[in-house]
Amino acid sequence: xxxxxxxxxxxxxxxxxxxxxxxxxxxxxxxxxxxxxxxxxxxxxxxxxxxxxxxxxxxxxxxxxxxxxxxxxxxxxxxxxxxxxxxxxxxxxxxxxxxxxxxxxxxxxxx
Amino acid sequence: xxxxxxxxxxxxxxxxxxxxxxxxxxxxxxxxxxxxxxxxxxxxxxxxxxxxxxxxxxxxxxxxxxxxxxxxxxxxxxxxxxxxxxxxxxxxxxxxxxxxxxxxxxxxxxxxx
Numbered sequence: 001x002x003x004x005x006x007x008x009x010x011x012x013x014x015x016x017x018x019x020x021x022x023x024x025x026x027x028x029x030x031x032x033x034x035x036x037x038x039x040x041x042x043x044x045x046x047x048x049x050x051x052x053x054x055x056x057x058x059x060x061x062x063x064x065x066x067x068x069x070x071x072x073x074x075x076x077x078x079x080x081x082x083x084x085x086x087x088x089x090x091x092x093x094x095x096x097x098x099x100x101x102x103x104x105x106x107x108x109x110x111x
Numbered sequence: 112x113x114x115x116x117x118x119x120x121x122x123x124x125x126x127x128x129x130x131x132x133x134x135x136x137x138x139x140x141x142x143x144x145x146x147x148x149x150x151x152x153x154x155x156x157x158x159x160x161x162x163x164x165x166x167x168x169x170x171x172x173x174x175x176x177x178x179x180x181x182x183x184x185x186x187x188x189x190x191x192x193x194x195x196x197x198x199x200x201x202x203x204x205x206x207x208x209x210x211x212x213x214x215x216x217x218x219x220x221x222x223x224x
Contacts, residue, residue: 009151034211042218043201046212046214089154103152
């Protein structure tokens with residue numbers, strides 16, 4: 001069936017380093033992808049999105065890369081800060097109006 | 112605050128109890144969603160309402176009963192739950208079903224004892 005999965009359940013980085021969180025998706029018909037950040041005790045918050053007609057999109061300190069050939073999505077966080085510690089989810093919109101979420105990667109930033 | 116408010120934040124209930132979760136949004140959105148978030152699992156879509164009409168029931172057991180009286184409010188009525196129903200229940204909204212981004216509430220942490 002359709003699934004979105006993350007390669008690593010946890011990621012630990014040093015403050016100031018760059019972080020890369022990966023995601024694989026299985027539905028080649030998905031045309032829209034979103035990264036969410038979920039801090040402890042809160043619901044998922046939108047970080048950045050990308051449409052399937054793009055390969056890269058940049059935000060403030062974050063970049064999303066989409067490789068449709070291998071159905072891979074990644075989130076890059078520049079100069080990672082303690083406040084970036086959270087669980088990060090990718091989600092795909094499969095044109096049916098439903099978001100399908102991956103398992104999540106827990107990012108831990110060491111001071 | 113995201114604009115989507117969920118109450119209560121925490122709920123402990125026995126298996127024979129009846130309780131309700133409430134979600135409220137004043138973003139002018141017309142689609143609302145219930146998701147279940149269990150540990151180590153992806154978010155699971157439970158129900159979708161679009162313009163107050165239920166458009167999706169993702170094979171959810173009947174002990175969960177949603178209600179959407181208007182586009183701003185969404186309820187999840189709970190009765191005779193099981194311990195495995197313990198989870199974080201998240202409400203989300205979007206402009207319409209099929210719209211790209213969802214706005215999530217902070218969730219209700221439910222514990223069934």
